[in-house]
Amino acid sequence: MSELLRLDRVACIRGDRLLFEGLSLALARGDALWLRGPNGAGKSSLIRLVAGLLRPAAGTVEHRERVALIDEAAALDAELPLRRALDVWARIDTVDGQAVTRAMADMALAPLAEVPVAMLSTGQRKRAAMARVIASGAPIWLLDEPANGMDDAAQARLVAAIARHRANGGAVLLASHFALGIDDLAELDMGALA
């Protein structure tokens, strides 16, 4: 079965505002879907619905495999050196240290291993959050503005990580104002649903 994620006639209400309804989509292994649209269109809300952090007002969200999320919330313990902060998540995700080492290499973070998370720059912190997603081994990546604050080199590493993940049978749901140069990217214009 290649399908990893299915949304069926999902509605989302935030506060007293209906953001969208009747939204159906499916992601299979290797797929990437770009959620685009203006500020407030509901891109982050849709990502949070899939992550299980919001409940749909109607419809169903089903995934067969684990999800890993990057959003504006700080995922890593600010007090810990980066490597140890990522190791904490590796234990939660039940992956070994090799996965963390590889993910740190993917995001060029090895030189920052001993730096406390609180001292990382904005872009470095995004790279660290992305390394957490990569190391998690989760087949479904939920990426909410993952490139915010990243320089060109970090964005290229992000795009390469996404390509590898898809080639390995993963799927990606991306909320972003930019397509980031990702190949073979399906689009959903959330602005058109409002």
Ligand SMILES: Nc1ncnc2c1ncn2[C@@H]1O[C@H](COP(=O)(O)OP(=O)(O)OP(=O)(O)O)[C@@H](O)[C@H]1O
């Ligand atoms: N906790 C909340 N309570 C009530 N309304 C909320 C809450 N969080 C977000 N909203 C509203 O939901 C709407 C959609 O927000 P969301 O963050 O999903 O949009 P977005 O498309 O990701 O926007 P952006 O491009 O600015 O990131 C906005 O009108 C926002 O004000």
